[in-house]
Amino acid sequence: MSGTSADAIDAVMTRFKGDGAIETIASHSKAMPEGLKAPIFALQSGASRDIYDVCRLDAELAQHYAASVDSLIAKTSVARTDIAAIGNHGQTLLHRPDDNPAFTLQIGDNHRLAELTGITVVGDFRRRDIAAGGQAAPLIPAFHKTLVAPKESAAFLNIGGIANISCIKQGEASGFDTGPGNTLMDAWIRRHKGLDFDRSGAWARAGSLDEKLLKAMLADPYFHRAAPKSTGQDHFNLAWLSALLTDSPAPEDVQRTLLELTAVTASTALRQSGSQSVFTFGGGRHNDFLMARIQDLLGGLSVSPTSKLGVDPDFMEATAFAWLAKQCLDGKPGNDPAVTGARGERVLGVVFPA
Template identity: 50%
Template sequence: MAAEGLYLGLMSGTSADGIDAALVAFAADGACRLLAGRTFPWDAATRAQLLALGQGGHVDSLDEIGTLDVAIGEAFAQAALRLLAQAGVAREAVRAIGSHGQTIRHRPHGAAHDGRHPFTWQLGDAHVIAERTGIATVADFRRRDVAAGGHGAPLVPAFHAALLHDAGEDRAVLNLGGIANFTLLPAHGEVRGFDTGPANALLDAWCVRHLGHPYDKDGAFAAEGLVDAALLVRLLDDPWFAKAPPKSTGREHFHLDWLEARLRGDERPQDVQATLLELTAVSVADALRRTQPQTRRVIACGGGVRNPQLMRRLAAHLDGIALDSSAPYGLDPDFVEAMAFAWLARQCLLGRPGNLASVTGAAGPRVLGVVHPA
């Protein structure tokens, strides 16, 4: 199959703030360019349901899960069609859609954390997406990696490596989504990647609870507070931070109940927000020092790049390391993950691996995704 052409990536991450849609043009050599990108917000009721499920909430029936699976698929399909309409591109011009879906559980060590029956679960019926759009849809990217003994996450490092590796410089790519994760790109050597801990997920959840806003615009709420050093120690004392890669996590671990179990109860909300922001900055910097201390440049992407307070604290803790946005490298920081799933769809159709075993811990490279024909 020809490699060049248009692909469309769809992504809704841990923060569940919306569906990121990216229309990407690929050349035969793998070079890519974002033609159009937009985020389509979830309605408030659906987002509340997704957040509750993502942090361990229960459902009343299988009917509820089945209904949500189709509803998410419908929303993803509409996001794809709206983006194409706004870009003035006919659906027939798109070779395939790569749909991540919405993660509602990520248990790479199994539900009992005993290593038995590991799984990861993303909703968003790809049959619905293919039917509504008339475009071949590739979905269910993570489960093959889990079946091969991997974490099924993070998957984006393979895309980072293809586009951002530099033979003259040790780099790291930092994704600041709901969860923060690194891709380590040494000038020479094996690519690695792993989650470092919470980023926007906890910041957003605390902001919703105390301000009613979906996120902390410009980090203003955190800027009003002071870091609670004792609370920060209690948060960092979670054994997860000390685990060696490969490792991955999600809202099912780092959620408000996790936070509240570590609060005294008399903290000022803005001080907690400042401490959560500091938690992200410290855990990111500590993880990089432990795994690739020779790093000379960190390239940041994801929604957290839009938080100047977070970027300032990261720069402070990454003292001596250049911190850039991915924008100067031709990758809009808001749509890197959606672009990655367009790339993963292309990899699947070409019969090429989409994972990096050095990142996920899988037994080896695997072609990821299930194709749902147009």
């Protein structure tokens, strides 16, 4: 898994047991090479439409994914021949489920990955749901259903580049992208400080909330749409932010306000879900200031990392795509039409034999 933040390639080796239990054998995280970040961000934001960059990144990412697989296997005593498949989400460049025709694009050449590793690959998970009229996101609520007892309810909050929630009630799932997670904060501090992210929210904590800017951001129509819905960096990017900066606020005040935008939109969605317990995962979970603001806005709701459910919160998405790969190999549906809006259940993914 390499998420919309393009900060790292996360790999996890997972065994799915017959009783439904999940065993994490090993995990590995590799920082995204600096030379790949700039073209990924340019393509995500629409600053570039260079087909050469798309093709080059497709091949180069597969090489880095293969290296991550090799590093993961080296941490274990598992034989390469005993691995059923690699579930490869790939790197999202564009996600436009509301265009006509709708489309989504994840790169990281699955043919090359199978060739380099000698392991069957399952990839291209999202486009079948798009073809069936769905948003193709979020996909992991279907996996979250397997982590919650049939008569229990819980909400899951993922804070990656884009934030999304899953709500599980009585064995039924719902969920959607709530809006920006880390993407705007990361882009803003990259522009002004040359840093990849705001560690623990320290820069945002030094700023003051700009109520006028927050109100302008919250007026974006996306936040007022009903689910199913999903979004990406092609909508929420620095060009979007710049159009709203009618004044000249201090950069740290903008960072503080961007953090509040993520906290407000995520917590509002969680409160409306009616869940009494929230499980968190994703890179934004390490932003102490952001998590404190979300907890403040949620009041007395219980907020815990997904490790309480037996899944490392830093590798939840990678584990979910391992599950989706297994669903594909077993010929079972991977989407939840109630979440994505697809016309029905579909087997997601394409098998690329070793």
